[in-house]
Amino acid sequence: MKTNSVxxxxxxxxxxxxxxxxxxxxxxxxxxxxxxxxxxxxQITSVHDDAKHxxxxxxxxxxxADVVLFxxxxxxxxxxxxxxTLSSYFGMSLIFSDEVYQNIERVLINRSRAVxxxxxxxxxxxxxxxxxxxxxxxxxxxxxxKEGKVIVSMPGVPNEMKHVMSTEIIPRLSQRFETPxxxxxxxxxQGYPESALAMKIADWENALxxxxxxAYLPNYGIIKLRLSGISDDPLPMEFSIxxxxxxxxxxxxxxxxxxxxxPVENMIGNLLAAKGMTLATAESxxxxxxxxxxxxxxxxxxxxxxxxxxxxxxxxxNVLNVTADDIEQYGAVxxxxxxxxxxxxxxxxxxxxxxxxxxxxxxxxxxxxKPVGTVWISVCSGSEIVTKMFKFGNVRLQNIERTTQxxxxxxxxxx
Amino acid sequence: MKTNSVxxxxxxxxxxxxxxxxxxxxxxxxxxxxxxxxxxxxQITSVHDDAKHxxxxxxxxxxxADVVLFxxxxxxxxxxxxxxTLSSYFGMSLIFSDEVYQNIERVLINRSRAVxxxxxxxxxxxxxxxxxxxxxxxxxxxxxxKEGKVIVSMPGVPNEMKHVMSTEIIPRLSQRFETPxxxxxxxxxQGYPESALAMKIADWENALxxxxxxAYLPNYGIIKLRLSGISDDPLPMEFSIxxxxxxxxxxxxxxxxxxxxxPVENMIGNLLAAKGMTLATAESxxxxxxxxxxxxxxxxxxxxxxxxxxxxxxxxxNVLNVTADDIEQYGAVxxxxxxxxxxxxxxxxxxxxxxxxxxxxxxxxxxxxKPVGTVWISVCSGSEIVTKMFKFGNVRLQNIERTTQxxxxxxxxxx
Numbered sequence: 001m002k003t004n005s006v007x008x009x010x011x012x013x014x015x016x017x018x019x020x021x022x023x024x025x026x027x028x029x030x031x032x033x034x035x036x037x038x039x040x041x042x043q044i045t046s047v048h049d050d051a052k053h054x055x056x057x058x059x060x061x062x063x064x065a066d067v068v069l070f071x072x073x074x075x076x077x078x079x080x081x082x083x084x085t086l087s088s089y090f091g092m093s094l095i096f097s098d099e100v101y102q103n104i105e106r107v108l109i110n111r112s113r114a115v116x117x118x119x120x121x122x123x124x125x126x127x128x129x130x131x132x133x134x135x136x137x138x139x140x141x142x143x144x145x146k147e148g149k150v151i152v153s154m155p156g157v158p159n160e161m162k163h164v165m166s167t168e169i170i171p172r173l174s175q176r177f178e179t180p181x182x183x184x185x186x187x188x189x190q191g192y193p194e195s196a197l198a199m200k201i202a203d204w205e206n207a208l209x210x211x212x213x214x215a216y217l218p219n220y221g222i223i224k225l226r227l228s229g230i231s232d233d234p235l236p237m238e239f240s241i242x243x244x245x246x247x248x249x250x251x252x253x254x255x256x257x258x259x260x261x262x263p264v265e266n267m268i269g270n271l272l273a274a275k276g277m278t279l280a281t282a283e284s285x286x287x288x289x290x291x292x293x294x295x296x297x298x299x300x301x302x303x304x305x306x307x308x309x310x311x312x313x314x315x316x317x318n319v320l321n322v323t324a325d326d327i328e329q330y331g332a333v334x335x336x337x338x339x340x341x342x343x344x345x346x347x348x349x350x351x352x353x354x355x356x357x358x359x360x361x362x363x364x365x366x367x368x369x370k371p372v373g374t375v376w377i378s379v380c381s382g383s384e385i386v387t388k389m390f391k392f393g394n395v396r397l398q399n400i401e402r403t404t405q406x407x408x409x410x411x412x413x414x415x
Numbered sequence: 416m417k418t419n420s421v422x423x424x425x426x427x428x429x430x431x432x433x434x435x436x437x438x439x440x441x442x443x444x445x446x447x448x449x450x451x452x453x454x455x456x457x458q459i460t461s462v463h464d465d466a467k468h469x470x471x472x473x474x475x476x477x478x479x480a481d482v483v484l485f486x487x488x489x490x491x492x493x494x495x496x497x498x499x500t501l502s503s504y505f506g507m508s509l510i511f512s513d514e515v516y517q518n519i520e521r522v523l524i525n526r527s528r529a530v531x532x533x534x535x536x537x538x539x540x541x542x543x544x545x546x547x548x549x550x551x552x553x554x555x556x557x558x559x560x561k562e563g564k565v566i567v568s569m570p571g572v573p574n575e576m577k578h579v580m581s582t583e584i585i586p587r588l589s590q591r592f593e594t595p596x597x598x599x600x601x602x603x604x605q606g607y608p609e610s611a612l613a614m615k616i617a618d619w620e621n622a623l624x625x626x627x628x629x630a631y632l633p634n635y636g637i638i639k640l641r642l643s644g645i646s647d648d649p650l651p652m653e654f655s656i657x658x659x660x661x662x663x664x665x666x667x668x669x670x671x672x673x674x675x676x677x678p679v680e681n682m683i684g685n686l687l688a689a690k691g692m693t694l695a696t697a698e699s700x701x702x703x704x705x706x707x708x709x710x711x712x713x714x715x716x717x718x719x720x721x722x723x724x725x726x727x728x729x730x731x732x733n734v735l736n737v738t739a740d741d742i743e744q745y746g747a748v749x750x751x752x753x754x755x756x757x758x759x760x761x762x763x764x765x766x767x768x769x770x771x772x773x774x775x776x777x778x779x780x781x782x783x784x785k786p787v788g789t790v791w792i793s794v795c796s797g798s799e800i801v802t803k804m805f806k807f808g809n810v811r812l813q814n815i816e817r818t819t820q821x822x823x824x825x826x827x828x829x830x
Contacts, residue, residue: 016632018456019599020446021641021676024439027461031435041433043468046442046459049630053458060475077613077631078620111608118610138610157633159810184434193526195533195553198492205493215464216492217431218572226436261436281724287710288703291724295702298778298811306730309696309706309722311715315764319721319734349730363713395574396713 005040005230006177009065011057012046013073013082014156026071026161037170038179039067040230049073051085058089058151066149067173072156074139076118082153083142087126090144094124100140103133136163143172150176181234185241186261187225187248190409194218197225204247212241221406224261257409264408265293271415272303277352279411281307282320282345284332285359285375289404305349310341320344333358333370335378339387342378353381353415355407359390361399375403379411386414420455420645421592424480426472427461428488428497429571441486441576452585453594454482455645464488466500473504473566481564482588487571489554491533497568498557502541505559509539515555518548551578558587565591596649600656601676602640602663605824609633612640619662627656636821639676672824679823680708686830687718692767694826696722697735697760699747700774700790704819720764725756735759748773748785750793754802757793768796768830770822774805776814790818794825801829 010030016022024046031041042065047053054073061068073082087094101123105115122138125131132141137160144151150173154164189197194216198205205214211231217224227244231237249256258267272279281290291307294300308319313332316322322340330336341356359375366372372394378387390406392399425445431437439461446456457480462468469488476483488497502509516538520530537553540546547556552575559566565588569579604612609631613620620629626646632639642659646652664671673682687694696705706722709715725731728747732739737755745751756771774790781787787809793802805821807814 015628015630015643016641017443018446018459019450019641019643020443020448020456021632021639023443024459028432028435028438031433033435035434041435042463043472044433044439044459044461048457057458075631076610079628079630113608116610116614118613159808159813193528195491195531198533199531213430213494215430215494216490217436224436226431226434228430228434283703286707287715287719288698288706288722288724289710291703291726292701292707292815295704295724295726295776296812296815300702301726301780304702305727306734307703307722307724308734309703309710309724311706311710312720315721319723319763348734361710365716393574397711398574400707400711 005182006038006067006179007042007065008034008039008067008069009043009045009061010041010069010071011054011061012044012071012156013049013054015048015079017046018048026156026158029158029162030069030165033165033170035182035184037174038181039173039177040182049079049081051081054082054085055089062146062149066177068149068151069169070151070153071161074153074155076122076138083124083126086142086144086151086153090126090129090146092126092128095127097123097125097131097140100125100131100133103135103140104138107134107136107138132164132168134160134164136160141168180230180232181237182228182230183234183237183241184226184228185245186259187227187245187256188258188261189223189225189252189255190221190257191255192223194223197223201248201251204244204251208244209240211237212244221402221409222257257412264405264412266297268294268408268412268415269297269300269303271412272353273299275415277415278303278305280305280345280349280351280354282341282354282356283307283309284311284316284341284357285361286357286400286403286407287311289400290355290357290407293404293408305351308345308348316341320348331370333360333374333376335376335387335389338376338378339385342380342385342387346380353379353411355379355411357403357407359399359403362394362396373399375399377403377407377410379407379414381414384414386410420597421453421482421594422457422480423449423454423482423484424458424460424476425456425484425486426469426476427459427486427571428464428469430463430494432461433463441571441573444573444577445484445580448580448585450597450599452589453596454588454592455597464494464496466496469497469500470504477561477564477566481592483564483566484584485566485568486576489568489570491537491553498539498541501557501559501566501568505541505544505561507541507543510542512538512540512546512555515540515546515548518550518555519553522549522551522553547579547583549575549579551575556583595645595647596652597643597645598649598652598656599641599643600660601674602642602660602671603673603676604638604640604667604670605636605672606670607638609638612638616663616666619659619666623659624655626652627659636817636824637672672827678708679820679827681712683709683823683827683830684712684715684718686827687768688714690830692830693718693720695720695760695764695766695769697756697769697771698722698724699726699731699756699772700776701772701815701818701822702726704815705770705772705822708819708823720766723760723763731756735763746785748775748789748791750791750802750804753791753793754800757795757800757802761795768794768826770794770826772818772822774814774818777809777811788814790814792818792822792825794822794829796829799829801825
């Protein structure tokens with residue numbers, strides 16, 4: 001990133017992140033939304049519910065950034081101290097706000113609850129800050145200004161944070177600061193290890209204009225190449241990035257599987273919807289994860305009919321009509337069985353295309369011949385059927401994830 | 416947290432976290448492992464691939480912490496600059512290491528690949544640091560010491576980071592520093608909003624010993640209460656925390672659903688395995704997410720037979736034998752339909768217990784009578800059947816998550 005951007009830092013408050021009890025998913029969401037509005041996220045800092053630590057981090061962030069966004073630490077319970085800490089840092093006292101109280105009552109009535117002694121304390125706010133109502137939760141948002149910089153404290157509960165960021169904080173920041181445009185474009189490449197890809201495109205990479213930044217992001221068998229630029233004038237920058245992508249396409253050809261950072265389940269959804277085709281899955285080792293990925297897309301009920309999760313051989317035989325003899329002869333993790341699963345689920349659920357998986361996710365169940373990580377995937381469309389074997393790793397959840405990702409990419413090819 | 420702990424800070428390096436392209440899941444895992452070994456994670460900082468930013472963060476971290484762990488930014492491509500940056504900060508030059516080169520060759524041979532010009536550059540390491548071999552990847556780990564403090568740079572690829580943390584870094588840190596014991600215990604409470612729970616246990620909370628810290632973590636209808644203590648002598652501390660939990664149990668009784676931070680799918684797995692019972696699911700709105708959660712547990716094939724994901728009514732009728740008339744009369748999202756799904760999947764897959772879900776995950780499909788978020792869940796065991804309706808929110812993925820969590824808790828009750 002170059003200069004003249006407006007810099008934002010996020011400070012997350014809460015012991016739960018620092019003892020590993022929760023993963024901070026808020027910051028990634030905030031980063032994307034801030035980028036869209038032209039703000040650059042310069043640092044994320046996670047600190048404990050500790051007044052000195054909170055203030056130290058704030059003072060450091062203010063030396064670097066124009067905006068500091070706090071998330072978390074503003075619940076009604078004793079372990080949350082952010083409101084008191086910021087209030088005393090800015091030399092304000094906490095006063096009762098009728099308006100906040102009425103909002104809390106409104107929110108709680110929607111949840112069929114009444115205000116109690118403790119939720120009532122959330123109506124106290126620092127006297128002198130700007131208060132933003134939290135229409136989906138009980139903790140108010142507080143907005144402070146200091147020497148031209150903005151400091152905001154908001155809830156860490158994801159849906160409350162997202163709602164107030166989208167409806168209030170980003171619009172207000174956009175009014176308050178003039179921002180350039182930040183443009184990111186992604187090129188998704190399949191079939192290259194990272195270093196081989198880097199060598200293949202070395203000349204192109206070395207000739208990139210100074211103001212376009214390239215990053216490599218390997219992810220389960222694909223590599224995302226991200227080109228980023230920042231400019232007051234978005235159109236020439238977008239044109240320049242697109243020109244570079246055109247050059248890259250000449251070099252990589254078919255190895256490029258997509259031009260945007262769209263998850264493969266969304267690409268498949270768009271393809272199936274456009275072609276009016278329907279899909280079913282028969283899953284053994286993925287245990288429903290493929291169906292889950294597909295149904296995480298809004299509108300998937302238009303093309304996804306359903307699945308049979310055949311975790312036991314009994315279900316493979318009785319529901320999916322896999323031949324018992326074949327399971328006996330070849331084993332459940334075999335070309336013969338996974339192909340029958342694919343063909344039969346397509347017939348059973350009367351769909352156009354189908355995916356089937358059978359493998360050893362681990363940690364148990366491996367043999368010398370078929371170690372943990374051995375996975376068969378079959379995809380079929382009409383009479384066309386493609387079946388492949390893979391050797392993934394030793395980690396159960398990674399095997400499920402990689403099988404899912406690979407199966408979806410195989411389906412995309414066949415549609 | 417109190418004093419006398421050994422403080423660690425994590426610095427993650429990489430634009431991808433700060434533009435929201437990936438979520439930092441590494442830090443949570445590292446926090447848990449560090450805690451187990453008696454180290455306190457004092458701060459997590461995420462910075463860009465920028466030399467000045469990396470060094471500034473390191474110098475600040477060194478003013479507060481005993482150990483600084485860098486993750487990420489050490490791949491073979493041009494955007495990764497951590498190795499060069501740390502090398503020049505410590506006044507070292509990069510030299511070629513035969514030993515590292517041989518390790519790279521070994522790792523690549525396992526992946527059926529050869530060393531190329533770019534992967535060869537990873538064999539250059541700072542002259543004077545301690546090099547730790549990365550047996551599952553090509554980027555070596557570098558360990559520096561400065562004024563009694565330890566600085567380590569390791570890969571950001573999760574399985575490489577996890578492997579080297581478990582096998583090398585934590586064992587070496589444990590040898591290098593004397594650490595106290597950090598004890599966390601969790602009590603999982605159901606049926607209370609956060610503020611009502613806080614009021615219910617206020618007297619108990621106020622009487623907690625100074626050295627035991629309490630935190631509230633609300634999560635989809637349950638609240639985790641976490642009690643933490645740090646001590647050179649773990650046994651008395653553990654005894655003291657257990658005493659407090661005994662007191663809490665007297666106050667909350669049945670509202671306590673578990674005493675450890677075990678995901679409900681693991682609790683169910685343990686229960687089913689202990690009782691020799693088997694499980695199936697019939698999922699509509701959860702689209703396989705319940706099956707996925709269940710099969711994410713190692714050994715689940717012992718008690719989980721499979722599922723039918725009946726996303727379309729056709730599958731509900733043809734595979735699950737739900738009466739077409741009932742779907743017509745009551746709608747797919749109804750008590751009548753979800754109960755048939757539960758009873759019939761149990762019969763079809765010949766299991767002891769079953770879960771069924773049917774609901775409107777959104778964003779489309781809602782009506783005035785059945786708005787988005789309306790969900791029916793049914794669980795059955797033998798002839799016993801429990802069916803409930805819920806009104807969750809407007810966010811698709813949250814509805815899937817909440818339905819899954821609630822269904823698993825309902826199943827746990829009935830087993």
